[in-house]
Every structure is written in structure tokens, then in C-alpha cells.
Amino acid sequence: MPYLPTYVYVLFCLLVYIGVKRCFAREVRPVRPILFPVLFVGLGMSSLDHLLPRAGVEAYAAALAMLMVGTAGGWFHARGWRLQFKTGREGMFVRLPGDASLLITLLLTFVAETFIHYAIATSRPWAATSTFAVLSFAVWGGLVGMPLGRAINVVTRCVRHANGASVEGGASTLESR
Template structure:
């Protein structure tokens, strides 16, 4: 690839920092659970749109299946975590985990491979199944982040808010 824009390096470093920070135990506000799934979705849609002209129904079906599979993997991954919930502060205490770092690195490697194949006119890139497989893989990465964070959010919501003392 002849030119990689500078913003790609900055974005990669930002996401790498976010992934590494998730390897350590931390306390986050519950609203932050939306950041990575939204960011992954934007990058996935932008990446797919930049490489393939128009998604077919089969591409959309493959993406839906990839999203469901990724969500199941993400949901299953965090089901045994011991988390702390503070509903008054709206925060979650989470253990360190390498999953998000792996998702980020795999997503960048996958997208780099596709862009390199497109620019070098690799024979395999012109195969009819490539857009569908790419859609499924991208959606799978998005789904892992979504499933993980939906599970954490559902566990947060299942903890009752402490009632206000109404002693009289």
C-alpha cells in the first residue's frame, strides 16, 4: 500500500491504548459500555463500504449471522466474571481482560489484509464470497464487543438500587 493516512496510525494507537487499558482491573461508568461497540461498528461499516461497492442480501445475511455469533461469544466470555456494581454512582468494577485487545488487533490485521489485497489486485480478493465473508468477520468482531457489553449492562441493571431510608 503506497500511502497509509496519518489518522490511521493515530486511530490504531488510540484503540491499542484502549485495548491495553482493558487488560487491567478498572472501574468505569456504565455509559462507557457503549463506546467500543459504537466505535467498532463505525469502523466496520466504513471499512466494508470502502472496499465493496454495495452489499448484497447475502452479504447482509452473513453479517447478521456473524453479529449473532460474535454476540454469543462476547456474552459467554464475561458470564463468569466477578464484577462490582454501584448503582448510586452508575459504575462497574471490572476485572482485567485481554479480549478487547485481541479484537482490536485482529480487526486491524483483517482490515489491513483486505486493503492490501485490494491494492495489489490479489486473485483471491475478487472471489465472489469475499464480501460476504468479510461482512461476517467484521460483524463478528462488532458482535463480540456488543455481546460482552450487553451482558455487563444486563448484570448492572439486575442489581437493585438501594432504597432510600424511609424510617419515620
């Protein structure tokens, strides 16, 4: 595809790598799951604000509404995960299950972002409408909200576990809830 710069292909490969890696169980510090979604929120808002500078209040309202819907969906998805916790000298770790949903979300986000960039770069007439801006912001909000909700769920459960472990007075090793 002659319209896409080389870095887009590199970014695609990086996102596939990250998504495939998340398909397998892994042990991480409790703060780690929240970093990627927060980065997505910041970069996405900056990108959309730059691409669609005349987006009105309705576009931001659609983004916020879909961000809340996506966050709720991500929260309920992660609610079924069985987490395992380990506390030791290095601190607390949580074992996250393997899940392909992040790979799917990353690929959908890449496709949506590429489509938005392509539509604006090729000066499609419909890309200059407020409807396009509202839909772009809404799609972004939904896609970014899902991993954010999953991450908030995991971090919340880690905090609850840490508070419960400190109240009980003992360090736990790979307990599950």
C-alpha cells in the same frame, strides 16, 4: 511498509493503548462499555459498505449471522466476570475486571481491516469476488460481535443491579454478584 499511510500507524498505536488499558481493572459508568462496540458497528458497516459497494444480500446475511455468533460468544465470556457496583451521589459505577480479550479483538480487527483495504487498494483479482465480500463481512461481524456481547452483558447486569438496589431501598457500595 510503503503502502500504508501514516495515520494507520497512529491508529494502530491508539488501538494498542486502548487494548492494554482494558487489561487492567477499572471503574466506569454503566453506559460506557456499550459506547465503543456501538461505534465499531457503525464505523465498520460504513467502511465495508464503502469498500465493497457491490456486496450482495449474502454478505449482509453473513455479517448479521456472525454478529449474532460473536455477540453470543462475548455474552458468555463476560458472564464469568465478577462485577462490583458502587452507587453514590455521582451515580452508579461498575468495576470491570481486567481482560486481555479486547486487546486481542482490537488487534485482529486491525489486521483484518488492513488486509481488506490492502487487497482492494492493490486490485487483487480475488478481492473483487463476492466470496471475498462475504468473508470480509463475516469476519467483521464476528470480531465486532464479541465486544458488543460483553458490553450488553455488563449493561444488563448493571440494570438488574440498579433495579434490585432500588427495590431493596438502599444504596450499595461495591457489592459484587
